[in-house]
Amino acid sequence: xxxxxxxxxxxxxxxxxxxxxxxxxxxxxxxxxxxxxxxxxxxxxxxxxxxxxxxxxxxxxxxxxxxxxxxxxxxxxxxxxxxxxxxxxxxxxxxxxxxxxxxxxxxxxxxxxxxxxxxxxx
Amino acid sequence: xxxxxxxxxxxxxxxxxxxxxxxxxxxxxxxxxxxxxxxxxxxxxxxxxxxxxxxxxxxxxxxxxxxxxxxxxxxxxxxxxxxxxxxxxxxxxxxxxxxxxxxxxxx
Numbered sequence: 001x002x003x004x005x006x007x008x009x010x011x012x013x014x015x016x017x018x019x020x021x022x023x024x025x026x027x028x029x030x031x032x033x034x035x036x037x038x039x040x041x042x043x044x045x046x047x048x049x050x051x052x053x054x055x056x057x058x059x060x061x062x063x064x065x066x067x068x069x070x071x072x073x074x075x076x077x078x079x080x081x082x083x084x085x086x087x088x089x090x091x092x093x094x095x096x097x098x099x100x101x102x103x104x105x106x107x108x109x110x111x112x113x114x115x116x117x118x119x120x121x122x
Numbered sequence: 123x124x125x126x127x128x129x130x131x132x133x134x135x136x137x138x139x140x141x142x143x144x145x146x147x148x149x150x151x152x153x154x155x156x157x158x159x160x161x162x163x164x165x166x167x168x169x170x171x172x173x174x175x176x177x178x179x180x181x182x183x184x185x186x187x188x189x190x191x192x193x194x195x196x197x198x199x200x201x202x203x204x205x206x207x208x209x210x211x212x213x214x215x216x217x218x219x220x221x222x223x224x225x226x227x228x229x
Binding site for chain 2 (some may be wrong): 035037044045046047050059060061062095097098106107108109110112113114116
């Protein structure tokens with residue numbers, strides 16, 4: 001079964017850091033670009049970052065550029081999101097998702113994890 | 123950056139109704155548009171990609187159309203399991219972005 005499982009969320013104070021993980025199974029992980037998408041409580045979806053299959057290309061919106069870093073370990077079938085200098089507005093459920101077209105740059109997402117909750121509050 | 127605007131933001135409808143949701147991009151995105159469905163507490167589910175291609179396993183009552191800046195998602199006959207929130211998303215260029223969502227409620 002194709003599956004993504006996020007972990008690493010929790011409660012942190014503003015300015016602190018957190019590292020999210022997404023464990024992939026059931027498919028050849030290094031053949032797919034991956035992405036992170038977040039959803040603040042009661043709000044819509046916001047794309048947070050993307051990475052190509054071999055990790056050579058990474059992409060971010062301005063809202064997290066310079067604070068968040070996406071990476072992957074293809075030997076461990078795991079995607080990461082390092083989040084530094086966290087702010088209250090980063091509070092959200094963070095989903096990892098798989099690019100439908102494989103090695104194409106991340107753009108359409110056919111497999112999603114259940115999400116991990118991040119709360120930034122003092 | 124490309125902004126995606128959905129309308130309506132919410133709608134009340136009945137089982138069996140035909141429903142159309144609109145998504146407008148702030149600039150042309152060719153056919154680089156996807157539609158997702160989300161129910162409370164669940165991750166989004168891909169319905170349509172490249173504006174009009176039905177994802178595998180998605181019922182044929184869902185259809186998508188449009189190109190350039192204007193797109194629509196149509197549900198030909200609403201079923202009880204279709205009451206959810208729908209999001210459009212462009213993949214024309216980075217940064218990717220989603221529409222604000224359309225919540226479909228039972229009348």
